[in-house]
Amino acid sequence: MDLTNIPIMAALKERLNWLNDNQAVITENISQADTPGYRAKEMEKQSFSGLVDELSSGGASGVQMRAKNARHLDVSGGSVGQSRVMEARGREESPNGNSVVLEEEMLSLADNQMKYGMVVNLYKKNLGLLKKALGKGGGQ
Template identity: 35%
Template sequence: MDLFSGTSFRSIELGINQAQKNQQILAHNIANADTPGYKAKERSFLNMLENELTNANLSAKKTNTSHVDFRGGSSSSRLNELKGQYHHNGNGVDIDKEMANLAENQIQYNALIERLNGRFSSLQSVIRGGK
């Protein structure tokens, strides 16, 4: 019996992985806030969803030829460059927006870690016999 293969652990794991990837992108954007010509990058939700569907073991049957394909097309890039220029040197990083996104990502990450700790506490309680 595998205690950690349940859907709740898997969902938490996927959420933590996404938060980590978002953290890397945000940190990269912030680090390049003064780099001339640098354009801020973001992860597109549709690209992330498409990637998860591609990697998942899901199947679907089209009942009508006009229906959209379940798997969809492949995306060439998981990152999108944001349009806009915030500095005279062509830099497209809005540092205030990036810092706000960083704080939001950190809150989501902390919530996921708390949920994971709660799951482990429940298991620990079961192992100790409810004591």
């Protein structure tokens, strides 16, 4: 049984992939905190409810993030899958031109980790419900 045929499971998988890519962007920002001229990056926000709607209407095979602005960076082939990464706006620059604020990045990292844990728990609960519906236990 392919779980990605079930819209909520496919949406949860897409969310986990986005959160994983977001983690990569945040950690890259942290690692470049002392690099002169480095501009902090961030992922384009993902609308989870819109993702569920799109998947339930039959778009499960090719969900991709879209750039809303021509200046968004395309990182195809990079460490971040098919999601869009853009320069973080509204960040204060240090005298050497670096726009990474470690406190903000650490808060983003903690928030990302909490969201990832929540989605993993939702995935487990939905899997348990499916097992129970099929009569294979699934009690947690």
